[in-house]
Amino acid sequence: MNQFAERFEGITGSAIREIFKLLADPEIISFAGGNPSPECFPKEALADIAKQALLENGDWILQYGPTKGYAPLIDEIIGMMAAEGVTVNVPNVIILSGSSQGLEMMAKTFINKGDVIMVESPTFLGAIQTFKTYEAELVPVKTDDGGILLEDLEKQIKTHKPKFLYVIPNFQNPSGVTLAGDRRQKLVQICAEHGVLVLEDDPYGALRYSGQALPSLKSYDTNDTVIRLMSFSKIISPGIRVGAAVGGAEAIAKFELCKQGMDVHTPILSQVLVYEFLKSGQLPAHIEKIKANYKAKKDLMLKLINETFPKGVTVAPCEGGLFLWLTLPAGIDALDVFKTAVERKVAFVPGTHFFAEGGHENTMRLNFSMVSEDKIRKGMAALAGVIKEAL
Amino acid sequence: MNQFAERFEGITGSAIREIFKLLADPEIISFAGGNPSPECFPKEALADIAKQALLENGDWILQYGPTKGYAPLIDEIIGMMAAEGVTVNVPNVIILSGSSQGLEMMAKTFINKGDVIMVESPTFLGAIQTFKTYEAELVPVKTDDGGILLEDLEKQIKTHKPKFLYVIPNFQNPSGVTLAGDRRQKLVQICAEHGVLVLEDDPYGALRYSGQALPSLKSYDTNDTVIRLMSFSKIISPGIRVGAAVGGAEAIAKFELCKQGMDVHTPILSQVLVYEFLKSGQLPAHIEKIKANYKAKKDLMLKLINETFPKGVTVAPCEGGLFLWLTLPAGIDALDVFKTAVERKVAFVPGTHFFAEGGHENTMRLNFSMVSEDKIRKGMAALAGVIKEAL
Incomplete structure (x- = not known):
């Protein structure tokens, strides 16, 4: 019955979707996402704007x-x-x-x-x-x-x-x-x-x-x-x-x-x-608040990589955003690291998924915006252990 | 430079867009749109929901x-x-x-x-x-x-x-x-x-x-x-x-x-x-309110067509929704009617635009939800005049 269009041939998307299903486990420390931190949402400001706007201008907003x-x-x-x-x-x-x-x-x-x-x-x-x-x-x-x-x-x-x-x-x-x-x-x-x-x-x-x-x-x-x-x-x-x-x-x-x-x-x-x-003029100060939050997490993650990860793991230069990109020594498959890491309740995204051409199995992406500093410490310790064992 | 995809060949959309540009004139009585009436938006209820939801659940709503x-x-x-x-x-x-x-x-x-x-x-x-x-x-x-x-x-x-x-x-x-x-x-x-x-x-x-x-x-x-x-x-x-x-x-x-x-x-x-x-359980009563509003407008518009439009204009049976569909006597072009009507500050959509195969130039669509009863009276009087002249 369902003769789908040819455009879907070769589109699986399953690997990354499987990863995100794992994140439903509340015990998992996830460096896999790309979400901003909810601490950085201007909830109160937006709540006030929404109510006032709907009351005053609901006729055209709706x-x-x-x-x-x-x-x-x-x-x-x-x-x-x-x-x-x-x-x-x-x-x-x-x-x-x-x-x-x-x-x-x-x-x-x-x-x-x-x-x-x-x-x-x-x-x-x-x-x-x-x-x-x-x-x-x-x-x-x-x-x-x-x-x-x-x-x-x-x-x-x-x-x-x-x-x-x-x-x-x-x-x-x-x-x-x-x-x-x-x-x-x-x-x-x-x-x-x-x-x-x-x-x-x-x-x-x-x-x-x-x-x-x-x-x-x-x-x-x-x-x-x-x-x-x-x-x-x-x-x-x-x-x-x-x-x-x-x-x-x-x-x-x-x-x-x-x-x-x-x-x-x-x-x-x-x-x-x-x-x-x-x-309202609040955005510049709000961005400074976000930057302070994420910079501290990024600096901590980077410090832990430098101090606790095996030599031979390199990090791409990163001056902003949400991600650190790691290259493991050649021959180590981040998909294997991922499997063991998830057993120990830590997740990330194996880098191969981000290459249109595939390959690059020794790369991995870590998100630092969504995770608390405590969890970064705990998760990175577990990850360091998994990578050491893989070497 | 801009080598657009082939999918846009044969898509103009210009006729109807020209119509909607005319509606920027605040003097125009428009039966052309398909919008619900802003009187029927539950502004206060949604304003309260929005504020409370963002304050209480902004972390996941945002x-x-x-x-x-x-x-x-x-x-x-x-x-x-x-x-x-x-x-x-x-x-x-x-x-x-x-x-x-x-x-x-x-x-x-x-x-x-x-x-x-x-x-x-x-x-x-x-x-x-x-x-x-x-x-x-x-x-x-x-x-x-x-x-x-x-x-x-x-x-x-x-x-x-x-x-x-x-x-x-x-x-x-x-x-x-x-x-x-x-x-x-x-x-x-x-x-x-x-x-x-x-x-x-x-x-x-x-x-x-x-x-x-x-x-x-x-x-x-x-x-x-x-x-x-x-x-x-x-x-x-x-x-x-x-x-x-x-x-x-x-x-x-x-x-x-x-x-x-x-x-x-x-x-x-x-x-x-x-x-x-x-x-909140408000929807059933809210729908009754909308129906009362639109039914009165529809009944008025239909009554005015029956009483003031020339014989030979027929209306398709309509038991709900937002539109009445008119067929003019054969040989009358609703595009001509449209041009004269707009000069007299009344708009509608000529029916030919709704046919994938074109043709049907003697049809027209009238919307009754967006216009007040006063404006329906005024607009339909003008439209009756234009159609009579076209005969």
């Missing part, structure tokens, strides 16, 4: 709204872009139900079956899955501790003639690394020269714990090469599902057409919560 | 949630289905960001380029557009005042071997008609026999102003032929974007996979608003 988004929030996004040195106008912006909706829209807008999308190696697992449902060919681009290697980028472009490059420039998921400052303008130039679009996904950029903030890829864009995705999930709340895309007017108009089917519009209450929180 | 939806709301949907005589379980239900998200998921789950989807003639404009973005062939099935004609359904199935039939059985958009009780079981049987799925979209079913409620198509389903879409947009609020799909477990699992890309999950606050409003 009504159908424009697909493109709540106009005052669009203006706020334009202002945030201006602060980054990027001049855009209303036709360049659309509000999304989380920035990951932008991945779906980008694929739907540009991908015909068999088209090529370039992704970082490794990259965000959700992106791999979403792009595959549009029957795209994924071509990985090599990276090092400074992100995408431009020589390989140019080589892959010439070989595969991709439609776009998907890149997370700041504190990448899963690797935690940041695209080097001296690669950013060149990356945009290379893509522009070859007519390859760039999808710049930046959910973590505001969460920098050390080093200097770098210009966005969009800030180097001169001809609508870059579509930038912004997210409020890591700085306000993921549960309300609000992000935005900023790009060329033609592409954004297609995104709007896509969004009519996907959800008609992002819930207006969600958009009003973000807008009013921004307007 | 966090990422399950793609499938908020478990207690899924249980409520299972209960609502049981009240319709349909036994389903958790694997059969997914919460959507509005029921129209189900159209996108249905297409993504089942449609390969060139596959056939059968739609009512006429049908919901948004469905036509969404299905076209999956490069489906749309085949219209003939209808009369009792909805789909089963002989034509069977004929079209045999000729075109469609993947699924899209049908709005109650107070259809745009025609207002209801699928006759004695056609329902047979429709499901015919589709089941031929391995054709049925997408039953029922956003208006609770808004019946006269006649007897009829069993859902899903209630006649014995082998996962029917996927039923439910919506809270017309009975609580469209702006919060909450609906649900109920169907076979395999299909719902694919919907869940699709939803991961589309928006990860429906905002939890939206789901909690619906759940708590349902649990």
